[in-house]
Amino acid sequence: MTKKYNIQNISIGSCMGWQIISNSSQIICVELKGKSGRLYFSENVLNNSVQIPNAQGADTCNDTELSLMLTCDKDIKLVQLSQDMLSDDGKLIGHTYHYNGNVAESSADDIHIVITIWNSDRKVLSEEEFIAECFYKYLSEKNRYLFNYVSDSLVAEYYNELERKYASGFDYQSWYNEKIKTAESALDQYKLVFALLLNYDKHCSASNQLKYFVYKNIVIVLGKKQWNEEKLTVGSCPFQKIRGIILNDTELKEFNNVYGELSSAALFSNGTLKAAASYANNLSKLNIKANRGLNFGNIGLEVFAEESQQNDVITNSIKEADSGLASILIFPELSINRNMLSTLENNLNSTSNLNLVVAGSYYKGNSGNAYKNVSAIYAKVGGKWKVITEYSKLIPFTMGYTEKIADAYGIDKKKYPVNQYKLLVEDIEMNDNITLLPYKDCVVGIAICRDAMDLLDSHNPLHKYCDFADVMLVISDNAGDSNMFVGTAECLARWHNCATVYTNSIHEALTNPDKIDNHLEISFALYPYKGSKVSSSTSVSGEISYAEEPFKAANFDPNMVSIIYSPGIKYGTLDESKYCKIYEIAAAK
Amino acid sequence: MKREFNVPIPKGYFMSWFVTTQAANKITVTLKDDSKEYFSASRQSTNIDPPLACSYSTIYGNNLKITVDIPKSSQILGGPHSNDITTDDGTVVGKEFNLCLEDSGDKDYNDVAISIIAWKSKG
Numbered sequence: 124m125t126k127k128y129n130i131q132n133i134s135i136g137s138c139m140g141w142q143i144i145s146n147s148s149q150i151i152c153v154e155l156k157g158k159s160g161r162l163y164f165s166e167n168v169l170n171n172s173v174q175i176p177n178a179q180g181a182d183t184c185n186d187t188e189l190s191l192m193l194t195c196d197k198d199i200k201l202v203q204l205s206q207d208m209l210s211d212d213g214k215l216i217g218h219t220y221h222y223n224g225n226v227a228e229s230s231a232d233d234i235h236i237v238i239t240i241w242n243s244d245r246k247v248l249s250e251e252e253f254i255a256e257c258f259y260k261y262l263s264e265k266n267r268y269l270f271n272y273v274s275d276s277l278v279a280e281y282y283n284e285l286e287r288k289y290a291s292g293f294d295y296q297s298w299y300n301e302k303i304k305t306a307e308s309a310l311d312q313y314k315l316v317f318a319l320l321l322n323y324d325k326h327c328s329a330s331n332q333l334k335y336f337v338y339k340n341i342v343i344v345l346g347k348k349q350w351n352e353e354k355l356t357v358g359s360c361p362f363q364k365i366r367g368i369i370l371n372d373t374e375l376k377e378f379n380n381v382y383g384e385l386s387s388a389a390l391f392s393n394g395t396l397k398a399a400a401s402y403a404n405n406l407s408k409l410n411i412k413a414n415r416g417l418n419f420g421n422i423g424l425e426v427f428a429e430e431s432q433q434n435d436v437i438t439n440s441i442k443e444a445d446s447g448l449a450s451i452l453i454f455p456e457l458s459i460n461r462n463m464l465s466t467l468e469n470n471l472n473s474t475s476n477l478n479l480v481v482a483g484s485y486y487k488g489n490s491g492n493a494y495k496n497v498s499a500i501y502a503k504v505g506g507k508w509k510v511i512t513e514y515s516k517l518i519p520f521t522m523g524y525t526e527k528i529a530d531a532y533g534i535d536k537k538k539y540p541v542n543q544y545k546l547l548v549e550d551i552e553m554n555d556n557i558t559l560l561p562y563k564d565c566v567v568g569i570a571i572c573r574d575a576m577d578l579l580d581s582h583n584p585l586h587k588y589c590d591f592a593d594v595m596l597v598i599s600d601n602a603g604d605s606n607m608f609v610g611t612a613e614c615l616a617r618w619h620n621c622a623t624v625y626t627n628s629i630h631e632a633l634t635n636p637d638k639i640d641n642h643l644e645i646s647f648a649l650y651p652y653k654g655s656k657v658s659s660s661t662s663v664s665g666e667i668s669y670a671e672e673p674f675k676a677a678n679f680d681p682n683m684v685s686i687i688y689s690p691g692i693k694y695g696t697l698d699e700s701k702y703c704k705i706y707e708i709a710a711a712k
Numbered sequence: 713m714k715r716e717f718n719v720p721i722p723k724g725y726f727m728s729w730f731v732t733t734q735a736a737n738k739i740t741v742t743l744k745d746d747s748k749e750y751f752s753a754s755r756q757s758t759n760i761d762p763p764l765a766c767s768y769s770t771i772y773g774n775n776l777k778i779t780v781d782i783p784k785s786s787q788i789l790g791g792p793h794s795n796d797i798t799t800d801d802g803t804v805v806g807k808e809f810n811l812c813l814e815d816s817g818d819k820d821y822n823d824v825a826i827s828i829i830a831w832k833s834k835g
Contacts, residue, residue, distance in 0.1 A: 128802035191802070203802060207794035213718035213777075215794075220802075 130189040142179040152194040157186030197227040217241025255338035258367040281318035327364040351711040352651035360590035398451040399444035400626035400646035407432040411532040423550030439702040447705035455628040456600040458483030514558040516571040519549035568592035572599040589619040612649040622650030642673030648706030664691040719776040727830035728768040734760040735823040740781040747773025789814040
């Protein structure tokens with residue numbers, strides 16, 4: 124059956140918010156349409172086992188009357204409440220409408236809908252603001268729909284109409300306001316926004332100098348990406364010259380601070396990015412101690428770098444990066460203690476080619492409490508080096524707790540008996556903030572180790588960075604999880620137009636109590652680029668460096684390498700007498 | 713102190729009103745729009761009974777307002793509440809408007825109570 128309710132006397136241009144919560148086991152179609160015919164929302168709701176609304180949204184109401192329709196196979200009985208929202212002196216500022224009811228006379232099978240409409244002095248959006256709002260819709264809804272835009276007829280229809288009408292100064296906003304009235308479903312509305320953005324992207328300036336603007340909590344960047352890999356899945360971003368990212372308050376505040384410092388600086392030179400990946404040295408070991416007992420048989424760890432090698436690691440890494448004319452230098456995770464940062468600062472030269480240094484991270488905090496695993500990020504601004512921001516690791520690593528591990532790291536087995544504790548957990552505060560470095564020619568993102576490993580973990584910050592960053596800098600201390608980082612970097616290069624520069628500690632890579640994994644990646648640079656072979660369609664190029672190259676073992680068929688890794692990738696061994704590997708990454712031609 | 717409240721009930725509706733006061737201060741309540749004053753009454757009494765004003769009228773003008781004047785009070789707390797009266801399909805056929813105000817510090821919000829109910833058509 125269908126029930127219909129009228130909502131009248133609306134001021135055109137009012138703000139509108141809505142929410143639907145259903146506990147019903149029946150599918151109920153809830154639609155809100157305007158007198159003009161425009162569909163505001165159409166949702167098929169069914170009970171959900173989580174305590175969040177089934178559907179919610181907000182929009183601008185461009186009708187003076189609306190109709191709310193509920194359709195269900197069974198009978199619905201609803202009560203409705205229509206209430207004014209008044210200011211303190213009784214001025215009418217809006218209305219709220221509540222609909223609550225049961226399906227088939229079952230009190231547990233209910234549905235609740237709230238629609239609120241209020242006046243707002245909304246200004247006419249500039250073109251930039253309108254595009255930002257469209258990109259916000261795209262980002263918010265892209266995981267909701269699955270369709271192949273390259274074969275979709277409605278996307279083609281909208282796009283081709285825009286192409287026919289386009290001229291310099293075209294008014295996308297007016298075109299959208301007309302078209303939205305005839306979109307027949309929420310999916311069609313999404314396709315309208317998608318096609319509009321595709322067309323806008325086509326006609327957007329292909330400047331190598333990026334233009335950033337912030338609108339509410341979305342950052343939009345216009346300008347050519349460094350890579351133009353077009354072999355994309357339907358899920359990845361199809362835009363080459365427009366990108367956007369939604370940031371939380373902390374991230375946005377930090378972005379604005381960093382933007383003010385970096386936006387006139389560049390990292391690429393003559394179409395090439397040179398990045399130095401320091402791997403410390405064979406003597407730079409990590410120490411582990413138990414910090415405190417945690418819940419459920421876990422032990423919180425404190426990890427710190429042994430100090431005697433740090434001066435050599437810092438001074439030699441910088442020297443090699445400078446002589447290699449690198450513009451970026453990254454250090455392994457947990458390789459520079461806080462008290463050694465001054466040594467790093469004193470060795471950074473204002474006249475060198477270096478512009479960006481990601482310091483080896485350290486534990487920031489007090490013993491007995493949770494830490495932050497923090498990397499200070501240095502940039503050369505106006506010829507002077509300064510800490511521009513920092514990155515705090517999001518996801519803690521874990522390792523098994525055994526007799527052998529306890530003995531190897533001197534953990535008190537009387538305090539932490541092996542039969543009661545099963546895991547060692549990096550005792551860091553959880554934090555959900557990414558760090559972006561907005562240069563005038565590229566966007567750089569930072570991640571530490573575990574953050575960039577598990578692609579299926581929704582907290583993995585790469586979900587946020589990808590399609591927005593040109594280059595990810597990933598620092599790690601990894602003693603045995605082979606090739607997860609390479610796999611992630613290949614995804615970023617193939618599907619998301621993003622390069623990765625990664626470094627590990629050579630000591631950690633070669634130190635494994637069981638001596639199983641001596642052929643672990645020490646560092647690599649992978650980026651989107653067609654392979655070196657003429658006939659290759661591969662999308663990834665780059666180089667991976669090892670302490671001992673894994674493919675020269677006895678009886679290993681070297682042709683197997685191209686099955687394991689893309690043919691565009693080279694492999695090599697590191698010079699263990701040095702501290703850095705310099706990678707050259709070519710931008711798209 | 714004096715406070716004035718807009719009453720969001722349009723011209724042409726038929727309204728009834730019910731107003732009570734119970735307070736040590738003298739309170740004057742006035743209901744009017746830009747064409748007519750419907751009532752203005754004062755009282756200084758802690759007895760709620762009888763009501764201060766209770767009657768009805770068609771609304772003849774625009775900008776219906778209610779004014780509450782309590783000269784000896786430094787504050788008048790409380791805000792207006794207004795609901796639609798709708799048919800089964802949501803069409804608005806009436807309005808209700810309520811105010812419960814506090815003129816001192818005991819926060820019982822019963823010093824002035826105003827209730828107006830109005831219908832689109834009186835036939």
